[in-house]
Each structure stands twice: as C-alpha cells, then as structure tokens.
Amino acid sequence: MSIALSATPSRRAVLAGLASVGALALAGCSTTGSTRSAVATAEPAGRIVPPEVLSMYGPLPDEDFPIPAAPIHLLDPIYWRQEVDNVTGEKPGTVVVDTANRFLYWTMPEGRAMRYGVGIGRAGFEWNGRAHIAYKRKWPTWTPPSEMIDRQPEIEKYRHGQPPGLDNALGPRALYIHQGNKDTLYRVHGNMDVHSIGKAVSSGCVRLLFQDIVDLYERVPNGSPIVVLADQSIV
Known part of the structure; x- marks a missing residue:
C-alpha cells in the first residue's frame, strides 16, 4: 500500500507498507507536563501573521481553564492550520499522521482535508500503523x-493522575488510540509549546x-480510524 502525502512545495509519497500495530503498545504518551510560556515579546524579522491566522490561534x-493566545509568529507557517487537498489516499473521516x-x-x-x-x-519511541480513536476527553x-x-x-x-489544567500533560483535549479492544497508551493531545511542533520530541504521542x-x-467522532505513517518518505 502506498499513500501520497503533501510537502510544501513538493508532493511526497510514503513508502509502501505499514509496520505492525503491535509496536503501538511499547510506550506511553510522555511529557513532564511543563510548557514554555505562551507569551512572546518579539516577532521574527519579516514574519507577518495574517489576521485570520491570529484569529484561529487567539485566546x-x-x-474551563482559559487558554491564552498561541505565539503563532514563532511557528513556521507551514504548520499553521489550513484546509488543503486530501493527498493521503484515505477516505473522508480518517485521521492521518x-x-x-x-x-x-x-x-x-470532496477531496479536501484539514x-x-x-x-x-x-527516536526510540516512534510508532506507526492503523488503529482507531476509541474515545476522546475534554x-x-x-x-x-x-x-x-x-x-x-x-x-x-x-502516578494516580495529574489533574486537568493548562499544565496537564495532555492539555485541553485528548483522543485515545486503541487497536482492537486494547488501549495503545498513545494519544493525540494538546501542547502549548510551539517549539515542539514540527519536531520529534515526545514518547510517541502526537501533539498539537x-x-x-x-x-x-x-x-x-468516536470510532474514527487513524493511520500513522512510518517516518520515511520518498519524493
């Protein structure tokens, strides 16, 4: 199986074949719960953030715990949320990482994707394969x-749980990934550190x-399929 993915400015295709989802159970979502400050004092030279992007990432x-604006000017614009063509090859209603x-x-x-x-x-905590979003939590x-x-x-x-809040390791929302009836211990969740976006930094979880x-x-919705592709691609 081959899935083509988009990279700006060129299009990429992911190597055929997905590794076994058995690797999903090897590690859990890791972070200490600490985050960098959401307040920044100066924009990088030459970077202008359009008003519609500032609005998307506003407070x-x-x-329940008021969320501050994200310092979006610190993030490469390629990682700003945007609607694009669906280049994944997956049907509508699928999460593709x-x-x-x-x-x-x-x-x-209609061939679109967010x-x-x-x-x-x-390194050492990567995972890939097919699973589903069993449930989600605020x-x-x-x-x-x-x-x-x-x-x-x-x-x-x-050990017995970190209470919800801005400093919680999962942030304001979490999607829980299961393979069959088994919790993989991996999550798709929030993290306010803009410096972590575009990086390989966690113990397997996917951070937004x-x-x-x-x-x-x-x-x-609950039950949605999720496909996590191996960290290899070809042009």
Whole structure:
C-alpha cells in the first residue's frame, strides 16, 4: 500500500507498507507536563501573521481553564492550520499522521482535508500503523504508565493522575488510540509549546497546539480510524 502525502512545495509519497500495530503498545504518551510560556515579546524579522491566522490561534476565554493566545509568529507557517487537498489516499473521516513531514490530516468530503502541524515521538519511541480513536476527553486527567515513571522519577507524583489544567500533560483535549479492544497508551493531545511542533520530541504521542486540538476534537467522532505513517518518505 502506498499513500501520497503533501510537502510544501513538493508532493511526497510514503513508502509502501505499514509496520505492525503491535509496536503501538511499547510506550506511553510522555511529557513532564511543563510548557514554555505562551507569551512572546518579539516577532521574527519579516514574519507577518495574517489576521485570520491570529484569529484561529487567539485566546479561548470560555474554556474551563482559559487558554491564552498561541505565539503563532514563532511557528513556521507551514504548520499553521489550513484546509488543503486530501493527498493521503484515505477516505473522508480518517485521521492521518504524516510523521515524515510532521502533519496531521483530518480527511473531509470532496477531496479536501484539514491539516495541522504536529510534534511526534522522538527516536526510540516512534510508532506507526492503523488503529482507531476509541474515545476522546475534554480537559483529561493524565496518568503516566509505570514504565514512564521509571524513566522519569520526577513524575512519580502523578502516578494516580495529574489533574486537568493548562499544565496537564495532555492539555485541553485528548483522543485515545486503541487497536482492537486494547488501549495503545498513545494519544493525540494538546501542547502549548510551539517549539515542539514540527519536531520529534515526545514518547510517541502526537501533539498539537491547544487551539488546534480543540478544533480537531470537534471534528473527530468516536470510532474514527487513524493511520500513522512510518517516518520515511520518498519524493
């Protein structure tokens, strides 16, 4: 199976074949819960953010925990949320994570897709395959797996759960990935650190900016298929 994906300015195709989803169960969603400040003082020289983009990433004051505006001027514009052609080859209603290019697509009717910039798993924690979004949660509690606590003893205090809030490791929304009836321990979730978008930084989870995960959450129903592609592609 071959799935073509978009990279600006060229189009890419992902290598045929997806690795076994058995790799999904090897690690959990990892972060210490800390985030960089959402406030920035100066824009990079020459970068002008259009008003419609500033609006998309503006504050969300009506949330249970009010979300500040994202410093979107610090992020490469390629990772700003945008509607694009559906180049994934997947049917409408599918979440597709292009790990090579650090994009997540939500496929829509009439050959269109909503594309988001994401952060993905760092070396040794990558995963790929087919699964589904079993359920989703607003302002979830984060409970790290014991294996993660062994790697990061400083999160022992969250063994029984980190309460919801802006500093919660999962952010304001989380989509829970299952393969069959088994929880993979991987999530699609929020993270307010713009420097993590476009990078391989987590222990396997897929991270979106808070405003993007809120938007995605409203689009994706429970049971939606998710395809996570291997971190290799060919032009």
